[in-house]
Amino acid sequence: MTELAVLNERFGIQDQLTFSEGSGGLAVVEIANSLAVATVALQGAHLLSWTPHDEQPVIWLSRDAGFEAGQSIRGGVPVCWPWFGPHATHPSYPAHGFVRTIPWQVSDTKTLDDGATFVAFRMIQTDATDVFWPHRSELELAMKVGATLDLDLITRNTGAEAITIGDALHTYFAVRDIRHIAVEGLEGCRYIDKLDSDKRKQQSGPVMFNAETDRIYLDTATDCLINDPGLQRRIRIGKRGSRSTVVWNPWRVKAERMADMGKNGYLNMVCVESTNAADDVVTIAAGDEHHLRVSYQVEPL
Numbered sequence: 250m251t252e253l254a255v256l257n258e259r260f261g262i263q264d265q266l267t268f269s270e271g272s273g274g275l276a277v278v279e280i281a282n283s284l285a286v287a288t289v290a291l292q293g294a295h296l297l298s299w300t301p302h303d304e305q306p307v308i309w310l311s312r313d314a315g316f317e318a319g320q321s322i323r324g325g326v327p328v329c330w331p332w333f334g335p336h337a338t339h340p341s342y343p344a345h346g347f348v349r350t351i352p353w354q355v356s357d358t359k360t361l362d363d364g365a366t367f368v369a370f371r372m373i374q375t376d377a378t379d380v381f382w383p384h385r386s387e388l389e390l391a392m393k394v395g396a397t398l399d400l401d402l403i404t405r406n407t408g409a410e411a412i413t414i415g416d417a418l419h420t421y422f423a424v425r426d427i428r429h430i431a432v433e434g435l436e437g438c439r440y441i442d443k444l445d446s447d448k449r450k451q452q453s454g455p456v457m458f459n460a461e462t463d464r465i466y467l468d469t470a471t472d473c474l475i476n477d478p479g480l481q482r483r484i485r486i487g488k489r490g491s492r493s494t495v496v497w498n499p500w501r502v503k504a505e506r507m508a509d510m511g512k513n514g515y516l517n518m519v520c521v522e523s524t525n526a527a528d529d530v531v532t533i534a535a536g537d538e539h540h541l542r543v544s545y546q547v548e549p550l
Contacts, residue, residue, distance in 0.1 A: 252276065253268045253269065253270065253276060256268040256276070256355060259355075260355050260357075260358045260368075261358075262358055262359075262360055262366070264281075265280065265281065265282050265360060265366055266278060266279070266280050266358055266366055266368065267279050271288070271290060271297075271316065272316035273315070273316030273317050273318075274316075274318075275290050275291070275292050275316050275317075275318065276290070276291045276292075277289060277290050277291065277297070278291070278355070278368060280366045280368070280394050282360075282364055282365065282366050282394070282395065283302075283364045284301060284302060284363075284364050284365055284394075284395040284396045285299060285300060285301040285302060285365075285394055285395055285396060285398075286298070286299075286300050286302075287299040287300070287366075287392075287394045287398070289368065289370075289392070290316075290322065290325075291352055291353055291355070291370070292318065292322075292349075292350065292351065292352055292353070293321075293322070293327060293328055293348060293349035293350060293351065293353065294328060294348075294353040294370035294372075294390045295322055295325050295326065295327055295328070295349060296308065296325050296326040296392065296398075296400075297310050297322070297324070297325040298310060298325070299394065299398045299545075301395075301396050301397075301547060302396075304482070304547050305423065305480055305482075306423050307398070307422065307423060307484060307545065307547060308324070308325055308326065308420070308421060308422065308423060309324050309325075309421040309422060309423040309424075309517060309518040310322075310323075310324035310325050310421070311323040311324045311509055311510055311511045311514050312511040312514065313508065313509050313510065313511040313512075313514070314509055314511075315509050319350050319351075320350060321349055321350055322349075323507070323509040323510060323511075324421045324518070325420075325421060326400070326418055326419065326420045326421070327345065327349040327419040328346075328348050328349050328390060328402065328416075328417075328418065328419070329345035329346050329348075329349065329415070329416060329417035329418075329419050329522075329524070330346045330348050330388060330402070330404070330414065330415075330416045330417075331346055331348075331382055331386075331404075331412075331414040331415065331416065332345070332346050332414070332415045333345060333346075333415040333416065333417050333495075333524055333525070333526040333527075334415075334526065342381055343381075345417070345419065346381075346416075347378060347381045347382070348372050348378075348388065351372070351373065351375075351377075351378065352373055353370040353371060353372055353373060353390070354370065354371045354372075354373055355368065355369070355370055355371075356369045356370060356371045356389065357369040361393065361395070363395060364395065365393050365394060365395025365396075366393070366394045366395070367391070367392070367393050367394075368391075368392050368394070369389060369390070369391040369392070370389065370390045370391075370392075371387070371388070371389050372387070372388040372389070384406075384408055384410075384412050385406075385407045385408035385409075386404060386405060386406050386407055386408065386412060387403075387404075387405040387407055388402075388403070388404055388405075389401075389402075389403040389405075390402050390403070391403065396546070397544055397545060397546040398544070398545040398546075399542070399543070399544045399545075400418055400542070400543050400544075401540055401541070401542045402416060402418060402540070402541040402542075403538060403539070403540050404416065404531075404533060404538060404539045404541075405537075405538040406533040406534065406535055406536060406537055406538065407536075408535060409535050410535055411532055411533060411534050411535060412532070412533050413530055413531065413532045413533075414525070414530065414531055414533065414539070415524070415525055415526050415530045415531075416524065416525050416531070416541055417495065417522050417523065417524035417525070417526065417541075418522060418523050418524075418541065418543055419495075419520060419522045420486075420520065420521065420522060420523075420543075420545075421518050421519075421520050422475055422484055422518065422519050422520070422521060423517060423518060424475065424477050424479070424480065424517060424518065424519055425477055425478075425479025425480045425517070426479050426516055426517070427458045427498055427515065427516050427517070427518070427519055428458060428459065428516070429477075429478060429479055430457075430458065430475060430476060430477045430478075430479075430519065431455040431456065431457055431475075431476045432455060432456040432473055432474070432475055432476075432496060432519070432521060433455045433456075433473065433474040433476060434469075434471050434472055434473035434474055434486075435452050435455075435456055435466050435469060435473065435494060435496070436452055436453070436454060436455065437451065437452060437453075438451070438452050438466045438467065438468070438469050438494075439451055439452075439466070439467050439468070440452060440464045440465060440466040440467060441464065441465040441467065441527055442463075442464055443463040443464065443465065444461060444462075444463050452466065455476075456496055458498055458500075458519070460500055461498065461499055461500035461502070461503055462496055462497060462498050462500070463495075463496075463497050464495065464496050464497075465493055465494075465495050465524070465526055465527050466493060466494040466495070466496065467492070467493055467527065467528050467529060468492055468493070468528075468529065469491075469492065469493060469494045470488070470489075470491070470492065472485055472486060472487045472488075473485075473486040473494060473521050474486070475519065475521060476550060477550065478550060480550075481549065481550050482547050482548065482549060482550050483547070483548045483549070483550045484545060484546075484547055484548075485544075485545070485546050485547075485548055486521055486523065486543065486544075486545060487543065487544040487545075487546075488523040488541075488542060488543045488544070489540070489541075489542040490525075490539060490540045490541045490542055491523040491524055491525055491541050491542075491543070492525055492529035492531075493524045493525060493526050493527060493528070493529040494521065494522065494523060494524065495520065495521075495522035495524050495526065496519070496520065496521055496522075497519075497520040497522070498515055498518070498519050498520065499515050500515055501513075501515060503515075523541060523543045525541065
């Protein structure tokens with residue numbers, strides 16, 4: 250049997266969850282239930298799309314995204330682990346960690362009582378990954394796909410000593426026009442401005458966009474809201490186990506230098522990322538575990 254046939258035999262759910270070959274030959278999970286549709290690439294356990302029924306797509310994926318083994322995918326929900334941004338001491342290591350470009354294993358699937366679909370993935374550790382992360386640990390991503398999208402990134406420290414990680418669910422949200430949206434929930438928060446020599450600043454009012462934006466908001470735990478009058482909706486981002494929030498849009502000049510962003514793609518996306526980064530990295534004791542949980546839902550504006 251082929252790998253896809255084995256996955257469908259073991260984990261497929263009739264009329265709800267199937268495994269198939271996606272763009273670039275990457276294996277994907279296709280979910281279609283009574284509440285929503287979604288697609289997840291096994292490389293990186295990378296959610297590519299999620300659309301609740303009777304809604305516009307909530308997750309943005311670039312029209313020019315590349316799909317190639319070992320290469321990151323522009324858009325969706327990349328998993329950043331066990332560091333966020335560049336590595337602190339090894340600048341040659343991949344940005345945002347290494348797990349978004351390696352294969353993951355499917356560990357469980359099931360239909361939930363409310364009609365949503367549950368699927369869980371486990372990172373595959375190899376000698377190659379040990380080069381970047383020589384600590385004994387396990388990483389799992391559990392997804393509940395329904396009228397809401399719930400993600401739980403679980404780090405288990407299976408070693409004898411404490412470990413310190415940075416992590417993020419680097420979500421690209423679809424918007425009608427970045428120039429006319431507002432992100433609420435970060436008012437009054439301190440942030441690191443990555444475009445201004447990492448200066449520490451304080452947010453006044455909602456986050457609005459008229460230029461490139463790259464900020465790490467510190468010590469944030471409340472819901473964020475993406476208010477999008479063009480689509481007449483609000484995306485609510487709830488989280489637990491995350492103490493920082495990254496807000497990013499490359500704007501026109503940088504986007505034009507990014508071959509996989511797509512023509513004017515920056516106008517239709519905003520990243521609001523639930524993270525543990527900068528001051529807010531997480532130390533996990535031996536034998537303990539950490540959960541980074543998010544819940545996304547769409548509300549009328």
